[in-house]
Amino acid sequence: MIAIHEESSIGEVFFQAAQAYAGNSLLAVPANPARGYHPEGWEISYAQAAQQVTALMARYRAAGYGLGHRVGLLLESRPEHMLHKLALNALGVCCVPVNPDYRPGEFAYLIDHAQPDLLLVLGSHADAAQAALRESRHQPPVLLWEQWPQGLPMAARPALAGQVGPDTPASILYTSGTTGRPKGCVLSHHYELAAGHAYATRGGLARIREGGERLYNPLPLFHVNASILSFQCMLLTGGCQVQTDRFQPSRWWQEVRQTRATIVHYLGVVIQLLLLQPPSDEDRNHCVRFGFGAGAEPQRHAAFEQRFGFPLLELWGMTEMVRIMADCHEPRQVGTRAFGRAVEGVQARAVDDLDQDVPDGTPGELVIRHSKQTPRKDFFSGYLDDPAATESAWRGGWFHTGDIVVRDAGGMFHFVDRRKNIIRRSGENIAAAEVEAMLLTHPLVEQAAVLAVADALREEEVLACIVLKAGMPEADARGGVAQQLFAHCHGGMAYYKAPGWIWFTPQLPTTGTQKIQKHAIFARGVDPRTVQGMLDLRACKKRRQA
Template identity: 60%
Template sequence: MLIPEESATIGQVLAEAARRWGNRPLLAVPANPARSYAPQGLEWSYAEVARRVSQLSAVYAEAGYGVGHRVGLLLENQPEHFIHKLAMNALGVCCVPLNPDHRPMEMAYVIGHARLDLIISLDALLPLVQQSLAHTPHRTAVLSVQAAEDRLPPPPTPREEREVRASDIASVLYTSGTTGRPKGCLLSHRYELATGQWYASTGGLVNFREGQERIYNPLPVFHVNALVFSFFCAVLTGNCQIQTDRFQPTRWFEEVHSSRATVVHYLGVVVPMLLNQPAHRLERDHQVRFAIGAGVDPQRHAEFEARFGYPLVEIWGMTEMVRAIFDSQTPRQVGTRAFGRTRHGLEVRVVDDADQDVADQTPGEMLLRYSADTPRKDCFSGYLDDEAATEHAWRGGWFHTGDVVSRDPDGLLHFLERRKNIIRRSGENIAAAEVEAVLQAHPAVAQAAVLGVHDEVREEEVLACVVLKSGQQAHPSINDPLVQNLLTYCREALAYYKVPGWLWFTEEIPTTGTQKVQKHQLFPAGTDPRETPGMLDLRPLKKRKAMHSA
């Protein structure tokens, strides 16, 4: 493995990787005849990537770009995204990936907040950029990716005439969030290289062989998982990243097989979608050694591994923190929400609302740091133009993740829920994820989202939003057989107070580009979800006596 010096920059590391592994593949795209680009697929070696990066860096440099500039990329998952990012980083330019799923007002906020000097876009997305610019006073040049290969408009301000440093910001990634405006996470060259090194050195089941791994990542490159986490792991180990355009359950088996993937990345939503696919001739004809992801339904974890023949290694991670936590050591805790133990380079506390440590196996917020002397070592550099939010997150010398976990006496950590998704009902804390997992295991349910709604007596009540599988139908009545079946199913799996008091059938649950559920978009702002047409009030059936046997 190539172990970068702490002073190394991305440009320096790419040059060294190309020198070591010139003819080995670095970036691949699986074939897809229906795709508008590279329908036959492509594969670029380390030498080819370095050549393309060098050529494009010269175009940026000639136009006057360098340290101090920020350029937005609206290139979806196309391989040119990596080439532009690497070319910019070699000069000290900061890359700001733009989310193609954003609506104009959302993108306008990012463009203005990041104060972009230039936007490089796919032709098909240029109208979205122009609509977005109409909603912000910030003016920036816009260029198609094809035109950008030859010549760029000059930046509005001169570059800083100095060498690129490891502490310079390589990327600004905007958190998706569930409430409020997204924050811009500042990721330095050192952060991105340290992320790849941390992943590559995990150990246990997550064992990267130099020059032998092919990492299939279907996640968006405008987020940290594909753009930084897996890509720089590949760069530092002489391996290849296989970047498909997006996750498609109907193409997963074919692409994993044909790309010769040895590692695959997933999100929790991927697991039930693949399990719901009919038997496929290639579903066990693969070279996958392990999968990396988060959020697998505990009730379907073992089922997935048995059917497809490789382990799902659950992890915890977030954009702000370079160090993910992996459940990669055997024996693993399949069928639970365990995500591993800490290792050297990461300290963890589990605390209550007053930041006081809680006892083992007690829910609390997870706090992280590198060490007492250097708590922020290699972590994100802060939130763009929001020092107050940065310091609040780091209060007391620990980063506050906002995630509620519990820790076993042997140090094994279990994910419970995002703190804001804990439902407080009659003094009981209910993890929405636990109720969602039960509902999603029901044979008629395709997807479920659970949240708390106001209750005049009990503070909050459990509301379940359910998408039914194709062919399933329910009428908005508590006497409907499917409604009764769902209620009975929950009663049998959950304590009475966790059973939904409200039930609403919907055709779609909104998600982000990384398939994170956007619960705040389920109901219009300022409205009471309980008054939504079709909402079923199950509270009369939710009584302790009726649930006593549960």
């Protein structure tokens, strides 16, 4: 395994790995004739990747890009995203991945907040980029992927003096916040390498064999899981990341077998949909040693392992700290929401509202740190241009995750719920406040409260409770109003954020200071989906094709 030290940078480690594992495959793409790129599949060795990264670096350097610059990448999950990221990081450029499902307003917010010096965009998203630029104050040049490299513009400002180091920003990843707008998590070179090292050394059932793993990841490259956690693990150990474009249950096993995957990454929705596939004699015809992920429903966990013949190792991590805890040592606690114990470099506690430890078996907020002496070591560098939010999250010397957990007598942590006002749908974090803000811009809406509601397939769904302005339609006409409100959200936000359920009510419960009491909207024990007048709009949630 490639050794990392306190002064390591991503470019330095990549070229060491390219030399050590020259003939191994670094990246692979499964064959898929219906996909718009590499339809017959694609694979690149470490040595070939080093040649391409070196050529990319020369192009970017000649155009003046270097330390202190930021480049937005809207390349979906194409493997070239990672090659450009390696080249840019080696030069000291920070990458800002863009979610291709963003609507113009969301994309414009990222542009104004991250202030990229360049946007590298697939031609299929050119209209989306131009629409975003019409709404943004910052106006970076746009280079279409199909025009690379001839169209690469010169950098508008000089690169900073100095060398790329461990604290140099490597990525800014946007994660939903509770105040409505996403926060930009600044991730350093050291953070990304430390994340890969943590994965590579977790051991137990998650033991990584040097030069022997092919990791199939269906999660997108604008998330921390695929672009950092799994990729850096493979890079450090001479393995190969198999990057598909998106999860498709009908293609999953075909791609896993074709690419000889030995590890798969998953979310809860992946497990559910794979179990819904008809049983087959081919269910165990694969090379998978283990699955690594989060959100496997307790009642489905053992059934999946028995049917497909490999363990699902539940983990916990977040963009701010992805040096995961994992339930990867026997005996595991299958059929629970266990996700691991505190380990060296990840101290963890469950605390109450006063940050006092709660007794084992009692729900409390998960707080974490590296150690008492160096609490923030290996964590994210901070929220971009938001030191107040950064310090608030780090109050008392511990990072407050917003997740409610229970620790058992053996030190194992079990996930309970999210304390933050966040909805988790198919692996996407959705800020309720952001959806509420969008609803309140509609002329028919007086008040809006957005909640998470259970969903059998996608873990949680978005429920909007709405008070209409005086004089609005009676109940028999409100189906049409609900469609209007859905279309308003669906047109202005990523498709997954739009309400899957809408419920109209004459009033919402409030405190004496007129703050909505979400916990009091529905009686305790009542499933909101069964309440009279609840409107199901889930079938309307469609990803727009680029």
